[in-house]
Amino acid sequence: MRIAGALLATLLSLAAQAAPIPPASLDRSLWPEQLDSPALFDVASRAEILSFARVLHESELLDDAALAARLGLRQINLQKIRAVRAQMWQRLWLGYQQAQLSCEQDASFCYLLESMADLRTTAATFATDVGKFYTGWIEPSYQFHARYLDEQLRKAALLGQTSSEVERLSSRERNGDELNDRMFLLTFVGGPAPAGGSTDALTRYLRKQKLQATFFVLGTRLQQRRDAGPANALGQLYAGQCVGIQGWEYRSHAQWQGWQDSIRQAQAQVQADLPAQYVPLFRPPYGQRRADGEAFMASQQLQVSLWDIDAQDDGPLSAEASAQRVVTLMLLWRKGVIQLHDTLPKAQPALEWLLRSTAQSGIGWEGCHDYAQRQ
Incomplete structure (x- = not known):
């Protein structure tokens, strides 16, 4: 019965993700004024x-x-x-x-x-x-x-069948709505990329721009980076940034029987390897997590960190189209948590376009440690 139930849950989850609507973007050049x-x-x-x-x-x-x-x-x-x-x-x-x-x-x-x-x-x-x-x-x-x-x-x-970032399930979950007007938090997921790849270039760029972001990492990829480089390589990679967790691997935590072990293992890894950069935030892959997970999160002193501005840079949109989507949603919601993927080469050019387009607009970027310390 347990196997049958697990198979049914998997099929429902797959059905929920089937036939996704193509991501929307808006050519900002159609707006007749600069921001x-x-x-x-x-x-x-x-x-x-x-x-x-x-x-x-x-x-x-x-x-x-x-x-x-x-x-x-x-x-x-x-x-x-x-x-x-x-x-x-x-x-x-x-x-x-x-x-x-x-x-x-x-x-x-x-x-x-x-x-x-x-x-x-x-x-x-x-x-x-x-x-x-x-x-x-x-x-x-x-x-x-x-x-x-x-x-x-x-x-x-699909809520009730498949959880996602559009609904908070408990008081320990946050999505950026608590930020002040015109304030935005940069977040990146799915990393780190292999040594010398897009994560390295992106963190260097952020430091050059004097910006902070929260990187939600996978335990397996962080372990691979640690084992492949010198002892201080991870600290140098994420210097000046914040590091939260996405679990041990990129897999929905909603139906995974080992979801608690996934979080514990990834959390222990980041705390050991990046004590100065670690922040007690968990970003659920696909936004999917368990409705009964609040007590466990509290026991680990973790908060679920959702997002409300998705660049959709992991799909067919170009880097510029992803950035244009983000700018439009920034104008719409006026504050929020932006999600990009640091393992993809599109993330940095998208961010560069975004920063150029909003440089004089009066918006602000939330410090990643400040955000993590919010209650």
Whole structure:
């Protein structure tokens, strides 16, 4: 029976990951202004918030069957979808209020919105009065947000069957929503790459830019790097950065009977090899973890660190398209945890494009140790 149950769980997990929606990206050159001041960041932010709100509003008009068909699923968890939508509306409303603070400097996309109900009403007719200056942006933005919303709602529809980063399962889980407005945390997963590879180049680049990131490592790959190099190589690799864990191997911890051993082993490895860089954060592969894991995490003094801005750099998007996706989501959510893959060569050029595009925008980068110490 145990074997049959495990096989069923595996099949359900595979079904949940089957036929993924192609990742969304938006060509930022379609936006007619550079993000070269805090006020212009707010203009673009207000526009993306209203564009996404329009798509979110339209999705609520679909009946269950139409929504399931749109998401490519036979069955959907409507209760979870409604909860995720409600969280999105709350973040949009709070974000728009922050973005309105600069309306005296530039009134573009400034509407007299005094409640979330006002936001919903304005979103419903948003595309009708954006002005000629922004007409080249409005439809591509609409298409981006429709696809991005489908990505998120598809994950919400599968909650209860497959956990993901769109839902926090306990009070020990964080996703970046606790950050201050305009603050972002860089995170990288899946590493380290072999010696001399993309992780080495990326950490050097971060130090040159005086930036910090949290690297969530796999125990097996860290062990391989340690055994293949001199004793101080890992400390030099991650100097100035933070290192959390993803477990011993890149495998879903939701149905894995050895998930606790995976976390313990990886944690002990990082604590021993990188005591100065270690932070007590666990990034679950695929965002999948157990709903009953809170007590274990507390016993290990760990917190689950999720993300809310995914570069999708491990798929078909180019480095620039991944960066453009990230910038659009930064404008939309105005704060959050960004996820990239340091084992992939696309990560560094994507980061370089991202930093160039936001250098004068007034955003800030959260210190990785500061984030780890947040309660």
